[in-house]
Amino acid sequence: MQIGEDFRRRLEAVLRCPTAPFHEGNVHRVLRDAVAASPRLRARKDAFGNLLVSYGPGRPPLLFACHTDHPALEAAGDGTAVIRGGIRPKALKGARLRHLDGSLAGVRAGAVVRDGRPAVVRIEGGRLRRGTPLVLDLPKPTIGRQIRARAIDDLLAVAACLAMFDRLAAARWKGSVGALFTRAEEVGFAGALGWVRTTRAPRTTTVVNLEMSSARPHTPQGMGPILRVGDRITCFAQEVLAELEVTATALARKDKSFRWQRALMDGGACEATVYAHAGFRTGALCLPLMNYHNHAPEGGVTREYVAAADAENLVRWMTAYARGFKTVDGRRARDRRLEALWRENRTALAGTAREANR
Ligand SMILES: [Zn+2]
Missing domain, CATH: 2.40.30 (Elongation Factor Tu (Ef-tu); domain 3)
Incomplete structure (x- = not known):
């Protein structure tokens, strides 16, 4: 699968930025340029330098969140x-x-x-x-079947948010969605912890955290982005997960190249735990990452990488979720499934009730 031209351009601009915890200026410059170039985007930074970029009018009811630093x-x-x-x-x-x-x-x-x-x-x-x-000092980013760079974690998610905005704008979508870019995640969620303590975003806001997470045998690369049901600390909001699942299932029906996986990624904690603990309606998506935090399998350091197909599918998933937000009904699909099971056996259950307790 090819990644979209829009996404490729964003990746080229973002992945080349050297970034470090507390020193994210290169990435934030790219973000500010993107906002300045688009009449649909607005940016607000908080007292800690976290940047909230909004698309469309009003306060966005849905935020995708990612971090702009790297170890x-x-x-x-x-x-x-x-x-x-x-x-x-x-x-x-x-x-x-x-x-x-x-x-x-x-x-x-x-x-x-x-x-x-x-x-x-x-x-x-x-x-x-x-x-x-x-x-x-590592080789420059490359984009082929794999996307390799020093800081895939979490700059690929930063580029994915910009590509989502591009696609919404290209479709002349009239709704409202935001992306929260936090600082200094790698030292212990510093930016996210600052944001939840000062933001005026209502707790009814849905926050979908985006991360790169070490690929595991049960979540291999190339099998799609992962619906992350939880991390080492928290299980995320099941209504949000159900909505993301309905969105993914619909995408997979229409497009055979769309793949997705579902897993508890409990190898580490992520900022979704911060948002969930602060009372936000929280979900999470991640990509299976190799060479996590630049550790080469043979020792030493090297570039991180993800499968390009997984990255492209992440942008498709985010875009579809944003467009369908508030119209996707996560409960209904489950309702139907459980209702069908109930109808299958309810007569037998009622008919044998007395017998079972004789
Ligand atoms: Zn990291």
Whole structure:
């Protein structure tokens, strides 16, 4: 399956951005440019720099949420660097590092100083000012049957949101939907925790969190985006999951290349737990990711990747859900299924009631 041209353009713009927890400016610049270029989009940032982009009029009843950072390092000023986010320090040994402007920093990650939270590694080859963010030096993003980049997690979701807006605009859709772009997820949901504490979005708002999650034997790449029923902490709102399922089933009926999976991804927690705990109507979608947080299977670091078909199907799913929002009835499909089962056996059940209790 080919990914749409609109999506490809968005991926090219977003995936090349070096980004780090607390240093997401490159990604947010792309977002602000996208908003400036489209009369249908508006952006609002909160006190913590989280960005809410709305399509259409009024307050969007549905938000897709994703984060704009990726694990990275931060120079401590004493010849070491702190790892911000979940990269194993041993995997970094010998890795070349770049500055946020993309230039080579002229240094490499060295021996592990501390393997804890946060982990610390030695920096070899030069001194850097305290607080300097550093990203891994990895090959440029490529888009083929697989989409490979330093920060698929979660920049692919950022591009997916922009592609969804593109498709809604191309269809001249008149409704309203938003995308929430949060900062500093990798250090512990910092942006999302700030947003739920200050937003005036009503708790009736539906939030669908978008993540890249380590592919598992039961959720392989190429089998479609995953309806994530929960994470390590929370099970998400079953009404939202039912709506997403109805949407996916309808898409699959119309289009044989649309695939989707359903799973509890309890390998880790995600920001959906933050939104659910704050009382929002919460669902989650994710893509099966390889080389999670840049860990190469043979050791060392490498680019993350997803199957392009899964990514394209994610955008189709989001777009269809946004368009059908409030008209899809998650309950009805289940109602019908259970009603049919009931009708099959109710006579036999009633007819044998006395016998069973004799
Ligand atoms: Zn991550």
